[in-house]
Amino acid sequence: KPHQFWQTQPMPNINEMDKLKPGPIQLGVLAEVRKDPFNLIDKFEWFNVDLRNEEQAQQVYTLLKENYVEDDDNMFRFDYSIEFLRWALLPPGQYSDWLIGVRVNQKLVGFITGIPVTLHIENEQNKVKMTEINFLCVHKKIRANRLAPVLIKEITRRVHIKNMWQAVYTAGIVVPTPISQTRYYHRSLNAKKLIEVGFSSLSARQTISRQQKLYKLPEEPKTPGIRPMKKKDVAQVTKLLNEYLKNFKLYFKYTDEEVKHWFLPRKDVISTYVVEKEQGIVTDFLSFYNLPSQVIKNPKYTHLRAAYSYYNVATQTPIVQLMYDALILAKNEGYDVFNALDIMDNEKFLKELMFCPGDGQLNYYLYNWKLENDMLKPEEIGIVLV
Numbered sequence: 001k002p003h004q005f006w007q008t009q010p011m012p013n014i015n016e017m018d019k020l021k022p023g024p025i026q027l028g029v030l031a032e033v034r035k036d037p038f039n040l041i042d043k044f045e046w047f048n049v050d051l052r053n054e055e056q057a058q059q060v061y062t063l064l065k066e067n068y069v070e071d072d073d074n075m076f077r078f079d080y081s082i083e084f085l086r087w088a089l090l091p092p093g094q095y096s097d098w099l100i101g102v103r104v105n106q107k108l109v110g111f112i113t114g115i116p117v118t119l120h121i122e123n124e125q126n127k128v129k130m131t132e133i134n135f136l137c138v139h140k141k142i143r144a145n146r147l148a149p150v151l152i153k154e155i156t157r158r159v160h161i162k163n164m165w166q167a168v169y170t171a172g173i174v175v176p177t178p179i180s181q182t183r184y185y186h187r188s189l190n191a192k193k194l195i196e197v198g199f200s201s202l203s204a205r206q207t208i209s210r211q212q213k214l215y216k217l218p219e220e221p222k223t224p225g226i227r228p229m230k231k232k233d234v235a236q237v238t239k240l241l242n243e244y245l246k247n248f249k250l251y252f253k254y255t256d257e258e259v260k261h262w263f264l265p266r267k268d269v270i271s272t273y274v275v276e277k278e279q280g281i282v283t284d285f286l287s288f289y290n291l292p293s294q295v296i297k298n299p300k301y302t303h304l305r306a307a308y309s310y311y312n313v314a315t316q317t318p319i320v321q322l323m324y325d326a327l328i329l330a331k332n333e334g335y336d337v338f339n340a341l342d343i344m345d346n347e348k349f350l351k352e353l354m355f356c357p358g359d360g361q362l363n364y365y366l367y368n369w370k371l372e373n374d375m376l377k378p379e380e381i382g383i384v385l386v
């Protein structure tokens with residue numbers, strides 16, 4: 001009974017792992033792709049969301065704010081802002097029918113999104129145009145209507161119509177079949193608030209003031225020449241990023257256009273800082289995105305301000321020093337906590353900078369693709385999904 005839907009999908013499952021050879025599991029035939037949308041239950045209708053339209057963006061914002069992912073103890077819920085959603089879902093090359101809503105009497109009750117990416121898998125030869133899926137959300141009041149599988153099948157159909165046959169996504173839950181199970185870590189920036197909202201807890205021997213001293217940070221970053229990224233840095237950041245990502249088994253290759261979109265600072269969305277040496281040479285950069293969580297029930301606070309590690313490239317500055325500066329910069333921007341996964345080279349700084357392991361894991365998935373060795377280690381993952 002478990003994973004009734006996922007057993008019907010082209011994902012490697014335990015007993016056939018050895019039979020499948022690396023690469024696509026099913027070869028798609030464009031002519032066979034269904035031309036009309038999947039059927040919805042009565043009164044439900046498909047709706048392409050235009051995030052540039054204020055009213056429609058508000059509808060998406062409210063659906064996610066009230067019904068999207070919560071932590072395992074249901075104390076926090078992600079609260080993506082409209083400006084963040086426009087950053088995440090309107091990248092260069094976006095398709096207007098890949099932001100899919102389901103409405104009942106003009107009210108948005110379901111959502112799922114795709115953005116076009118070219119994923120490099122395991123070696124330079126495999127450059128696969130595919131979709132990156134995110135924001136699957138069904139209103140709490142209409143769960144168990146089997147709407148989620150229909151949302152997944154409909155976006156799959158709309159991706160197939162574009163002659164793309166793979167997808168990449170992440171989830172906190174385990175369904176068939178993760179390609180990597182990464183762990184998340186958090187570094188306290190505002191110890192007192194984290195304890196007051198219940199994100200962190202004190203053991204018998206710990207006190208709030210001890211915790212504040214333990215996690216205290218300098219006022220200013222250490223690295224000389226560190227400053228917010230500007231437009232003039234795009235070419236150098238693109239070079240640094242593409243060179244660095246070749247170290248991993250899963251990564252995207254970025255054009256200048258894409259670096260402009262994904263890394264130029266946007267207030268309360270994405271922060272990127274570069275290290276500029278003599279003659280304007282950029283040798284390193286760090287970046288983190290803003291994803292607040294609503295504190296579901298707390299007398300004093302409504303939100304937890306969280307910065308999430310994005311991409312960090314250290315070619316001259318030691319990675320620990322660069323990330324120590326990331327903590328200082330995030331603290332100065334008003335964040336309460338700094339989160340990171342144990343992917344890429346993050347293991348090199350997590351312990352030394354006093355990150356604590358979170359209580360869950362984030363699983364990476366590749367749809368319709370068999371990897372050489374089924375699983376990748378977290379440090380082989382070179383992609384960050386928001």
Ligand SMILES: COc1cccc(CC(=N)NC(=O)c2cccnc2OC2CCNCC2)c1
Nearest residue numbers: 069070071076077078170172184293339385386
């Ligand atoms: C603190 O508030 C939370 C509100 C909802 C869920 C979680 C736990 C959780 N599930 N965290 C993550 O998935 C996570 C932890 C560290 C880094 N990135 C993460 O998820 C990102 C990437 C995937 N899409 C959601 C945001 C925490």
